Amino acid sequence: MAEASWPRESLIVAAQGGDPVAVAALVSDSHPHVQRFARSLCASPEDAEDSVQEALIILYRKIGTLRASGALVSWMFRIVRNECLRRVRRALRGDVLVPLGTMVSAEDDVMQRLEAQRVAAAVAELPADQRRVLIMRDIQGYSGRAVAAALGLSTPAMKSRLHRARATVRQLLQDPSLLEQHDR
Numbered sequence: 001m002a003e004a005s006w007p008r009e010s011l012i013v014a015a016q017g018g019d020p021v022a023v024a025a026l027v028s029d030s031h032p033h034v035q036r037f038a039r040s041l042c043a044s045p046e047d048a049e050d051s052v053q054e055a056l057i058i059l060y061r062k063i064g065t066l067r068a069s070g071a072l073v074s075w076m077f078r079i080v081r082n083e084c085l086r087r088v089r090r091a092l093r094g095d096v097l098v099p100l101g102t103m104v105s106a107e108d109d110v111m112q113r114l115e116a117q118r119v120a121a122a123v124a125e126l127p128a129d130q131r132r133v134l135i136m137r138d139i140q141g142y143s144g145r146a147v148a149a150a151l152g153l154s155t156p157a158m159k160s161r162l163h164r165a166r167a168t169v170r171q172l173l174q175d176p177s178l179l180e181q182h183d184r
Helices: 009-016 020-041 045-065 069-092 106-124 128-139 144-151 155-174 176-183
Strands: none
Touching: 009 020, 009 045, 009 069, 020 045, 020 069, 020 144, 045 069, 069 128, 106 128, 106 155, 128 144, 128 155, 144 155
């Protein structure tokens, strides 16, 4: 079965111009592509579905701000990627619920949150290019090839950034004074 293509340029232009029928059709026609992005970028199926909804809402509300109709694909990819990263950051901050039926002592909960905060602080200190690679590869679990493709890198460049990111995080976690210096 052939994969459906993105919406026609004429539909995108009409939606940019404010045609409500075109906007609705654009959102509908973009859904499977946005969903594919989200499934490949987000950490869980639930995050993917939430990211799809957010991205389509943004598309619906802000299609008029898209400068070039040919930029729709990269714009939607960026929106989905940012939404997935926002959800990872929220999880790293500890803004996640414990699944029902899981018993965690108050002490264990505090220790887990403190460790998660330390890791999140170390990851936050990374340069953006290294941080993106580390999150996609080590937190979201994507293959190296998928990370390289999503970020427009060669596989060796992705591996180099990932190695530097891991080494920096390891160093920051092993020497607490380094993280304290960054907090000042």
